[in-house]
Amino acid sequence: MQxxxxxxxxxxxxxxxxxxxNSPVRAFRAVGGxxxxxxxxxxxxxxxxxDNTYIELINSWGPMILGHNHPxxxxxxxxxxxxGTSYGAPTAKEVEIAELIASMVPxxxxxxxxxxGTEATMSAIxxxxxxxxxxxxxxxxxxxxxxGDSFLISAGSGAITMGNPDSPGVTKGTAKDTLLAPxxxxxxxxxxxxxxxxxxxxxILEPVPGNMGLVxxxxxxxxxxxxxxxxxxxxxxxxxxxxxxRLAKGGAQELFGVIPDMTTLGKIIGGGLPVGAYGxxxxxxxxxxxxxxxxxxxxxxxxxxxxxxGLTMLKHLNQNPEVYTTLNNIGDKLVKGxxxxxxxxxxxxxxxxxxxxxxxxFTDQAVFDFESAKKSDxxxxxxxxxxxxxxxxxxxxxxxxxxxLSTALTDDLVEKIIKANEESLKESF
Ligand code: PLP
Numbered sequence: 001m002q003x004x005x006x007x008x009x010x011x012x013x014x015x016x017x018x019x020x021x022n023s024p025v026r027a028f029r030a031v032g033g034x035x036x037x038x039x040x041x042x043x044x045x046x047x048x049x050x051d052n053t054y055i056e057l058i059n060s061w062g063p064m065i066l067g068h069n070h071p072x073x074x075x076x077x078x079x080x081x082x083x084g085t086s087y088g089a090p091t092a093k094e095v096e097i098a099e100l101i102a103s104m105v106p107x108x109x110x111x112x113x114x115x116x117g118t119e120a121t122m123s124a125i126x127x128x129x130x131x132x133x134x135x136x137x138x139x140x141x142x143x144x145x146x147x148g149d150s151f152l153i154s155a156g157s158g159a160i161t162m163g164n165p166d167s168p169g170v171t172k173g174t175a176k177d178t179l180l181a182p183x184x185x186x187x188x189x190x191x192x193x194x195x196x197x198x199x200x201x202x203x204i205l206e207p208v209p210g211n212m213g214l215v216x217x218x219x220x221x222x223x224x225x226x227x228x229x230x231x232x233x234x235x236x237x238x239x240x241x242x243x244x245x246r247l248a249k250g251g252a253q254e255l256f257g258v259i260p261d262m263t264t265l266g267k268i269i270g271g272g273l274p275v276g277a278y279g280x281x282x283x284x285x286x287x288x289x290x291x292x293x294x295x296x297x298x299x300x301x302x303x304x305x306x307x308x309x310g311l312t313m314l315k316h317l318n319q320n321p322e323v324y325t326t327l328n329n330i331g332d333k334l335v336k337g338x339x340x341x342x343x344x345x346x347x348x349x350x351x352x353x354x355x356x357x358x359x360x361x362f363t364d365q366a367v368f369d370f371e372s373a374k375k376s377d378x379x380x381x382x383x384x385x386x387x388x389x390x391x392x393x394x395x396x397x398x399x400x401x402x403x404x405l406s407t408a409l410t411d412d413l414v415e416k417i418i419k420a421n422e423e424s425l426k427e428s429f
Contacts, residue, residue: 067408118146
């Protein structure tokens with residue numbers, strides 16, 4: 001496998017872009033080697049600047065649930081381009097997508113479109129603070145909610161991968177209002193709530209976290225959080241930037257039957273274009289300007305091209321529930337194959353899996369929170385990653401990420417991935 005063009009591009013990129021990448025998770029820092037530079041992507045495949053082909057298991061970190069370059073999404077974008085690229089004024093498509101999101105996501109009565117998941121979570125916390133008149137909020141260790149200051153404390157994803165879960169630049173004043181709790185531990189929440197009585201505006205979490213690798217909620221955990229938040233007047237926020245429109249058309253809240261007060265969305269909602277959204281109960285969302293006093297705005301929010309892509313994606317998912325059956329079957333087949341290989345090789349590594357998300361952790365312990373995720377052998381994961389890459393499988397370059405499957409994965413491709421996985425595991429010792 002030749003990677004000369006990618007190498008040359010990376011050398012040049014490092015001269016002009018910090019670390020040579022526009023988002024830290026794209027660097028191969030944790031797995032060794034240089035990132036590959038992508039020229040194009042189509043269906044289940046991504047192609048690098050040296051014309052190597054890879055089967056996609058990242059899918060742009062989640063958005064490409066139907067695979068890359070889907071003709072339906074492409075056509076919607078091309079059609080929208082005929083009408084201009086940005087107006088900074090209301091459009092019919094924004095009304096249509098808001099109505100559709102409200103019909104798909106159980107907690108959403110009103111919704112505001114933004115440009116990224118980061119904007120969505122930052123804004124949701126501000127609204128929760130404005131609504132409750134309280135300053136503090138609870139965040140789970142190892143969860144990632146984008147790069148807003150108050151979230152970069154014990155943060156997952158690239159923050160832990162790069163070794164900076166607590167980012168310099170976040171002031172002590174900001175950090176003191178972020179209360180940390182371990183995931184999957186209701187008693188820890190009860191203790192925090194008792195120690196900060198009537199001071200907590202919100203509890204935000206990834207209901208099914210994917211940013212410390214994929215971790216599943218224990219039985220009753222999400223409902224337990226719901227009960228505590230209702231009792232204490234705390235706004236429960238599900239960050240469904242990853243899980244929204246992926247685990248079910250109504251996200252994890254639909255799947256687990258636990259309805260938060262607010263929800264943040266991103267990734268799939270833009271069909272591959274930069275879109276985020278936050279929404280929730282009418283009485284809370286009425287606090288958002290200009291309906292209410294909490295300010296939040298955006299020059300490109302509700303951008304017509306992005307809305308065209310997002311609307312096409314969401315309509316498709318809404319009208320074709322069999323997409324989720326297909327995705328779940330692909331996930332089940334893949335994970336079953338992985339498990340067979342692990343058994344055959346006498347390895348006890350942990351696979352966490354739900355629908356079209358999974359993580360293979362290089363530890364034989366159960367992974368249910370940040371501490372247990374950190375027990376993984378990241379050096380061995382790095383070797384495995386490189387072994388998969390040279391076999392043409394494109395994985396997230398970190399143990400602390402979920403993989404995302406798309407409907408473009410055929411049975412043949414699933415078999416190829418299973419085979420490459422077994423060979424790569426064997427070679428990673
Ligand atoms: N929330 C979650 C759960 C995420 O996974 C991410 C990004 O991966 C974000 C928020 C931030 O979204 P964005 O990268 O679009 O700012």
